[in-house]
Amino acid sequence: MDINEFKEFGHAAIDFIVEYLETIRDRPVLSSVEPEYLHDLLPSEMPEQPEKWQDIMEDLKNQILPGLTHWQSPHFHAFYPSQSSFPSIVGELLTAGIGVVGFSWICSPAATELEVIVMDWLGKFLNLPSHFLPSGQGNGGGIIQGSASESILVAVLAAREEKVREMKIKRPELTEGEIRSKLVGYGSIHSNSAIEKSGLLAATKMRLLDADETSIMRGETVEKAIQADLAEDLIPYICVTTIGTTGTCAFDNMEEIGPVCKKYSVWMHIDAAYAGAVFCLPEYAHIMKGIEYGDSINFNLHKWMLVNFDCAAMWIKDAGKLTQSFNVERIYLDHKYQGASKAPDYRHWQLALGRRFRSLRVWITFRTYGQQKIREWLRKHISLASLFLEYLATDDRFEATGQSLALAFFRLKGDDTLTRKLLDRINDRKNIYMIPAFYQNKVIIRFVICGLDPVEKDIEYAWNEIKTVADELLAENEAAEKLQIKLSENAENEIETVKDKVNFVTENISQSFSICEQEKTVH
Amino acid sequence: MDINEFKEFGHAAIDFIVEYLETIRDRPVLSSVEPEYLHDLLPSEMPEQPEKWQDIMEDLKNQILPGLTHWQSPHFHAFYPSQSSFPSIVGELLTAGIGVVGFSWICSPAATELEVIVMDWLGKFLNLPSHFLPSGQGNGGGIIQGSASESILVAVLAAREEKVREMKIKRPELTEGEIRSKLVGYGSIHSNSAIEKSGLLAATKMRLLDADETSIMRGETVEKAIQADLAEDLIPYICVTTIGTTGTCAFDNMEEIGPVCKKYSVWMHIDAAYAGAVFCLPEYAHIMKGIEYGDSINFNLHKWMLVNFDCAAMWIKDAGKLTQSFNVERIYLDHKYQGASKAPDYRHWQLALGRRFRSLRVWITFRTYGQQKIREWLRKHISLASLFLEYLATDDRFEATGQSLALAFFRLKGDDTLTRKLLDRINDRKNIYMIPAFYQNKVIIRFVICGLDPVEKDIEYAWNEIKTVADELLAENEAAEKLQIKLSENAENEIETVKDKVNFVTENISQSFSICEQEKTVH
Incomplete structure (x- = not known):
């Protein structure tokens, strides 16, 4: 691939991401594939000859995307978010394009220093x-x-x-x-x-x-x-x-x-x-x-x-305390500035030697948003979780067991089986994705605000989905209960009949016995 | 940042990378900054208000780039390469744009399965x-x-x-x-x-x-x-x-x-x-x-x-043996397919829980090159290291201590100080970057073929740089040796003079003593 093809491929990839993220709500958040689906689609060996990027992009769309769980979809409510943002995506691209490694200051001074600076910015922002x-x-x-x-x-x-x-x-x-x-x-x-x-x-x-x-x-x-x-x-x-x-x-x-x-x-x-x-x-x-x-x-x-x-x-x-524990020296890692306080050799602060230039994305993202927008954005997530609980409060079949930040959690009234069934059915439909947890010894369902850009209508969508499945499940449950009642009513009638028969037999025997005794006496 | 701005920023980032990589040879491979240079340039707090991506890109060029060690430059000959390639850069962009996390199969089936597949491709390709x-x-x-x-x-x-x-x-x-x-x-x-x-x-x-x-x-x-x-x-x-x-x-x-x-x-x-x-x-x-x-x-x-x-x-x-050692279960991590052999939950195979969708880049890169091109490309690197040793062989001031794959290593004849001085001076000039090691108890300089696209003229460039510095260093050394010789010649003359004086004095004393003895005898 030469630099012109890279340019074409790169621009096409940007356009692909735009399209993917703009239409992400239209895809089921969970994939319908079964284990090993991809093994059936892909060849068993690396190709011998180069392939065109256009073909690879087609396969990405047709073979890979259908097997993804769409973490950036606002219909993803499982785990916690794995956040992304537009500036951060570009930041990742720039990081890859620049391609430096920053295990010690000399390896790329800006990589180390920018990390020190953005971690200081963030520490202050978080009031640490x-x-x-x-x-x-x-x-x-x-x-x-x-x-x-x-x-x-x-x-x-x-x-x-x-x-x-x-x-x-x-x-x-x-x-x-x-x-x-x-x-x-x-x-x-x-x-x-x-x-x-x-x-x-x-x-x-x-x-x-x-x-x-x-x-x-x-x-x-x-x-x-x-x-x-x-x-x-x-x-x-x-x-x-x-x-x-x-x-x-x-x-x-x-x-x-x-x-x-x-x-x-x-x-x-x-x-x-x-x-x-x-x-x-x-x-x-x-x-x-x-x-x-x-x-x-x-x-x-x-x-x-x-x-x-x-x-x-x-x-x-x-x-x-980190450097005392993890320091390992080598002649090929020496450089004349080592030990400088604002230019630390981060390799002593972590498990591995190599490290990505992660601070670049952080710097680009923080500058693109600024403190005020980040605060607004967090508050918006929290208010969306509250909005979800407002929907839930309109339906007394549910218990709103709690909210903490942008996580709301709830259950169906009744025993745990019902809540578990509800969750399994919802996830089987693949329109929204949630996971269970325990709270006060009961199974609950977690509803977390996630995705690239969740808005009010996504919460309404999720609520309707939950409600629809609950309606279905509870209706089935009611029908099943009725059937149960009918079955047990039938069983009671059956028992009465048997009892009657037993009584009848017993009486007959008793009469026969009396007759026999009388006859004995008579004889 | 809205999706249109993302599009603009993304396309601009692609063009920036093209320009950066096309002109990478023009930059000194090592930066000239001193520790804490960036602290003086950047504000001490995260901005309160959003900034424009155009301004951020300008600062990237003016503030960050000058502080980088350019690992993708073919003038980088230190450590080992930190490889990159055009398809892989786009792959990283796509990975960030898709934004999934794949710690277990259900989290994104394609992420797990593609990893199994490309690791199988690679294992076969490497004849494991x-x-x-x-x-x-x-x-x-x-x-x-x-x-x-x-x-x-x-x-x-x-x-x-x-x-x-x-x-x-x-x-x-x-x-x-x-x-x-x-x-x-x-x-x-x-x-x-x-x-x-x-x-x-x-x-x-x-x-x-x-x-x-x-x-x-x-x-x-x-x-x-x-x-x-x-x-x-x-x-x-x-x-x-x-x-x-x-x-x-x-x-x-x-x-x-x-x-x-x-x-x-x-x-x-x-x-x-x-x-x-x-x-x-x-x-x-x-x-x-x-x-x-x-x-x-x-x-x-x-x-x-x-x-x-x-x-x-x-x-x-x-x-x-990995899963036996690292398995930790939680209700929120359960899913119905766990344990399937070709759909492993990779979280049990690694230290962390979260993991990036790294296989996407591998798949894109392998398909773009194919087996044949990868082989050619490795052989080219090895031949460039051999070419370097050919240059070195033309100059008998150097010892070519060895070559292994695309790493050649050498030293200046004479004691280690000379080789160390040569390396320090070369790195101080920042046109090429190499690091030292020990071989057979002697200091050597490692010359590794690195960078995005190294070619013959890069080796010539490096050789000229090494030769220029060696010329300078050895000329200085010769001058210093001559001075040393002169100094020691002077010192010898001085000693002779002192010896003469001592002899003179000794003789005088001896004569005086004789005279004295004679006088005693006379008296």
């Missing part, structure tokens, strides 16, 4: 404590990781190494292996699967603690767990608080948990993957109470701040 | 043993990770858990903590920093073993290390063989190491991040000897197969 900011007084700093899981794993591993270093001094009688085997971390039972997985990967215990009836992990619970583990001679080293659980977007109580962590010298990490976005809204300042106790925090711009996947912001109070 | 292929008989499979480091870490963690499971049965007298503290892994002293780091992250010992005089790790060395560790009651669990070391692209001897790993039940991982590309060339089949012993292998398409960063292919012989 200044100890997290690159421009703050201490040793804090921000980095863009690939995902919340990666950020959490980095925090867990850094906390693990920090605790091992501490214990080697405090308890010299223990071998390093003994220290490691005694380490224990904590998170809520409602925390993301990434917390449990980080424990597996770090090879330490990771206890998932109970939450209160509103799915919030409380300080007392954490303290009791720590005390119990200390009594067993275990070594608590990290507690991950979740600000916005996956199930119902509940907020763990950092104001209670923070002091507990401090008291027992336990690293507090804050997983605010989704909800961190609203730290920029003054009306949600209460969610942030206790954030000052955090040693590290993560928030996904690709979830809810208009930057396409992958873009997971992470801040750490003392970046030295 | 069929046990690695999704289409093979066993439980093998391929996945695209973000980087070689991540792939290696996944292998290390999977091998660690596998060995722990094995030892819990074989040595029930040991606690899990004791087993873990006894684990030890191996890699070459010349292996990438990622191997040492994976040991840190996995919290196990990771020994870097000596290599032979050509930087190759040998079977005997590995066996001796394993035996020594077994004698100390340690538990060997993984050996990472490097096929293409970072320094000089040396190939560890898998044919020797493989049987050793098998004998001691040690997982063999193969890090072929760069050199894996030539597995598709029959003339390099000898490099692959012993590959059949591998339990897992990684190769970076973003290094040397035309797919832009990040795109790190990894295959594993028994994918069950």
Whole structure:
């Protein structure tokens, strides 16, 4: 492919994206394909000869698109959003076109410096404590990781190494292996699967603690767990608080948990993957109470701040704890500026060596929107979730079990089977996509505002879809119940008949017996 | 930004990339900025109001580009390439525009299936043993990770858990903590920093073993290390063989190491991040000897197969060993097809939950080039490295220390200081970029063929640059040596003068003494 063909292909791709996104509402949000559908369509080997981009685009439309779940559709209400935006898409294109890698400052100074700057912008915008900011007084700093899981794993591993270093001094009688085997971390039972997985990967215990009836992990619970583990001679080293659980977007109580962590010298990490976005809204300042106790925090711009996947912001109070844990030197990685504070070698802050120039998209997106538009946009999402609950309130067959930010959750009154059936049927129709969770020991359906540009009519659409399926399901259910009643009425009649027959037989026998006795007596 | 502005911005971005890549040779490959240059140019807070994309593009050109190291320039000869290509750039754009996330099959069936298919295509193209292929008989499979480091870490963690499971049965007298503290892994002293780091992250010992005089790790060395560790009651669990070391692209001897790993039940991982590309060339089949012993292998398409960063292919012989180690279930992640063999939930194969739709770029790139063009393109790179050595051979001040694939390495005759000085001066001029390594205990300079489209004249350019700096440096050196000689000649004359004086004084004293003695005698 020469540069002219690239130009043609590139422009065609822009036009394709415009068309795809403009018509995204017309496609079923979930695909109808069965596993292995694509294996039947594609050849089993890489082609020997070059193919034309025009043919590839046709196959993209005809073979790939039908197998996609359309995350940018406003009819997608599952998980949390995987946000995108127009400027971010162009930013990704520019990043690919420029094609630099930024594992150390010298590898591309602008890549590192722009990341420091946009993480400082974002930290300020989110009202984070200044100890997290690159421009703050201490040793804090921000980095863009690939995902919340990666950020959490980095925090867990850094906390693990920090605790091992501490214990080697405090308890010299223990071998390093003994220290490691005694380490224990904590998170809520409602925390993301990434917390449990980080424990597996770090090879330490990771206890998932109970939450209160509103799915919030409380300080007392954490303290009791720590005390119990200390009594067993275990070594608590990290507690991950979740600000916005996956199930119902509940907020763990950092104001209670923070002091507990401090008291027992336990690293507090804050997983605010989704909800961190609203730290920029003054009306949600209460969610942030206790954030000052955090040693590290993560928030996904690709979830809810208009930057396409992958873009997971992470801040750490003392970046030295990362570099102390992950530093590996090589002659081929040396350069004369290494160690400079505003020009960090980010490779020491992450698991991998290579890294994408992710800050470019962030910079382009932040400048295109500006603080005010981002705030408006978040508030719009939240109000759309409220609008959904208004629709729900008009129908007393439903229970509106709650709303947190742009996530509403609900169920059908009655037992869990009904709600599960409703969800399965809705997803089978593929017009909207939602997933289940548990709340107060009951199955609920999560309704999250997602997609590139959700508007009021999308909520109406979703409500009509839910209502239609509910009508159908409940009507069937009613019919089934009636049938059940009829069946049991029939059964009762049957039993009466049998009883009558038994009575008749019994009476006859009894009479026969009497007659026989009388005859005996007579004879 | 509305969809019309997106269209304008998108088309402008395509044109910008065309211009950037067409003129990339005109820019110094290394930037002239000093640390914190960008902090002085950019505001300290995110803008409050939206800005125009035209202004952002201007700032990209004037503020960001001057701070980049141009990895796509053919004057970049450092590290290894971070490959890109026209179809891959468009593929990245399409991926961002479509904006799906594929952590499980249901999340976007096509994303998962296309990944299975292109990893199968690639595995066949690279002549990998069929046990690695999704289409093979066993439980093998391929996945695209973000980087070689991540792939290696996944292998290390999977091998660690596998060995722990094995030892819990074989040595029930040991606690899990004791087993873990006894684990030890191996890699070459010349292996990438990622191997040492994976040991840190996995919290196990990771020994870097000596290599032979050509930087190759040998079977005997590995066996001796394993035996020594077994004698100390340690538990060997993984050996990472490097096929293409970072320094000089040396190939560890898998044919020797493989049987050793098998004998001691040690997982063999193969890090072929760069050199894996030539597995598709029959003339390099000898490099692959012993590959059949591998339990897992990684190769970076973003290094040397035309797919832009990040795109790190990894295959594993028994994918069950990944899912056994990393599986974490949640109600919100359930779906009815989970567990299907050709529709794997890739989240169990990697560290994170979220994942990009990377296979789309691979598919587009492979189809645009086809097998034949990719082979031609690899051979061209290798021949350019040979061409460089031809230039070098014309100048007997240089030692051509070696070539492996598209990496040539050399030094100035004489001591290391000279070679180091040469490299520093070349990089200070910023016209070409190379980095040092060690070979046979001497400092060498690595010259790697990189960039989007390197051609013969780029090699001539680089050679002229190296020669010019060498001329200058060696001329200065000669002048300095002459000065040194003059200085030492002067010093010798000085010493002679002093000696004369001393002789004179000594003689005088001696004479005086004689006179005195004579006078004594006389008196």
